[in-house]
Amino acid sequence: MAAVTPRTAETRSGPRVLAVANQKGGVAKTTTVASLGVAMAQRGAHVLLVDLDPQASLTFSLGVDPEELDLSVRDVLVGSKSVQDVILVTDEAVHLLPATIELAQTEETLASMTGREQRLRVALEQVADDYDWILLDCPPSLGVLTAAALTAATDLLIPLQCETLAHRGVGQLLDTVHDVRAFTNPDLSVIGVLPTAYDGRTRHARAVLEAITESYGLEVVEPPIPRTVRFAEAPAYGRSILQTAATHRGAIAYRDVADRLLAST
Template structure:
């Protein structure tokens, strides 16, 4: 009897930057929606105690029945807290309870592997898993980097954001050496880019040269449309489908999927 071919496991991407305000959550929501538009099965995991991703996708963190906090503390399976969003992606929500998780995890043996183990049973149900990391380099970010195969770094095109990349890359190096040898840096994603200013252009030019990491293009333009989208609980791909920001995220998503072999070139050109 012929064997049924095994389903490929999801590509797990940690979207991380310890600096807030760099459009990290916006990037997770928008890239997830763009990948879902291509017909992929996408899971988003909110690892930020502020629960911005959960709120941005139309859910009140105070009303969700289960969250990533229960998963990380071993109270429930990850599959039991997944909810479906109107943007065509699945979501593991966060609540303010997650703020206590770092303290609880400090005493757990093998804490770095907790999220990786929790994700394992659902990896064949998805093509891509995007992990929205908190704006810190603490335990939750380490847990995400240990579970991921690649890390994408949203970076606001300004000098202060630029300087923080080195700290994150040091953390990635430590995680790769100790808990996750397969972890790779997918690249830096320039966000809040203002093509009218020479400063934004200069920061963009220096990123790759200074840190030796790929720059994922096109840069995501600064736009008020991004601030408007969370108010209605949808991504910019829905609220402003024809905007430059939505187009940029679609192009970035296609580039990532093509490089991973999850999208055919003919499809991307369509």
């Protein structure tokens, strides 16, 4: 595993915590978290990725077998382990708070626990001085895990496939954001929508983005992420596209988005 240089005292000012969420599956949430995280690390940022999806796709995508793990983010959320006990260092210079299939039972467990929406935020505060950015890969639902992620986040990024009906759930997500701001995290900022699987040659793709802007007043984060099979191939190698196809236009697009986010810090 690759080592990450510790942050110096002069650079510690608290991390940006970016939740990547959309209750619709298959919109490239995991690809976005992995690619942006690795791109930021390549620029010298200290980055922690948090896998909050019971499918553990982010964990697998970064070369870690969830079935071989004894500890996961679930142990942190239920309070049996500290976050420092569970974090792993990946081969792409990002740290990972991994998931396993046991996370599927956690929403039910958390439902009866005090402060369930605050537990992730409190846990991440233990390592706040160690990172510049913490990226949260949310599950494809609007349950307790997503609410906990939005409560812990400073910012929200919404990946969105530019396809028919792909934006129907955005309104529901924004309703959840409204509730989170009202009850658990009044400072949550919505960065905007990140177009994924984008083909700018089609009128339909452009129309979907226009509909999002007009309907919800959300900004479109640029550049859009192009459609390519290279994103599906990368997890098989346990690497991000920035390693498996570093010069591909998809990798370049994620680097550009990462640069925009870093510049906004």
